[in-house]
Amino acid sequence: NHGYIEAVIGPMYSGKSEELIRRLKRAKIAKQNVVVFKPKIDDRYSKEDVVSHSGDSMNAIPISKPSEIYDYIDERTQVVGIDEVQFFSEEIVDVAIELADKGIRVIAAGLDMDFKGEPFGPTPKLLAIAEFVDKIQAICSVCGQPATRSQRLINGEPARYDDPIIKVGAVESYEARCRKCHVVYK
Numbered sequence: 001n002h003g004y005i006e007a008v009i010g011p012m013y014s015g016k017s018e019e020l021i022r023r024l025k026r027a028k029i030a031k032q033n034v035v036v037f038k039p040k041i042d043d044r045y046s047k048e049d050v051v052s053h054s055g056d057s058m059n060a061i062p063i064s065k066p067s068e069i070y071d072y073i074d075e076r077t078q079v080v081g082i083d084e085v086q087f088f089s090e091e092i093v094d095v096a097i098e099l100a101d102k103g104i105r106v107i108a109a110g111l112d113m114d115f116k117g118e119p120f121g122p123t124p125k126l127l128a129i130a131e132f133v134d135k136i137q138a139i140c141s142v143c144g145q146p147a148t149r150s151q152r153l154i155n156g157e158p159a160r161y162d163d164p165i166i167k168v169g170a171v172e173s174y175e176a177r178c179r180k181c182h183v184v185y186k
């Protein structure tokens, strides 16, 4: 009896957290044993919850490295959810494989591309080895077409390719955009 890996990917605001929460809630309704993880660095709204932009939430365990997942699962665990998977090291791929081999359903949600439009962290590898992949879209904040990319803005202007992650005193924000409206200055 083997498990499998499901990946839910797309840009910011595409509803990845919403979809992850939806799947996990259904597993809980079916009385399955569910454990949810997120990287410790993401404290967007709450330290212990997976929270979607639309306000849904679900309790999650914040961890610093993928192997910590083993501390929280046992023979009874049936479903493992992972949010913001792009922030983990590539070790998350090996952990997902081991869990699926053990019979666990692994559902991982995260960004497929960074703000430059480049593959993000371990996500590409995870997509390659997943049984099921759902790539979902947001709405482009400029033209209203389906958005596949995350636009990084610094003081309201498109970020440059090599802008540092946090600029002191600058206001950083993100928007969902389509390929045509997505801008990265080199």
Ligand code: ADP
Pocket (backbone or CB within 6 Å): 010, 011, 012, 013, 014, 015, 016, 017, 018, 019, 051, 052, 053, 054, 137, 138, 139, 140, 141, 176
């Ligand atoms: P993700 O986890 O992919 O960032 P969330 O599940 O947190 O996405 O949020 C999705 C929600 O964000 C949508 O249901 C909607 O309410 C809201 N939202 C805000 N801006 C946009 C946008 N440009 N396109 C689509 N949804 C948006």
Ligand code: ZN
Pocket (backbone or CB within 6 Å): 140, 141, 142, 143, 144, 145, 177, 178, 179, 180, 181, 182
């Ligand atoms: Zn657009």
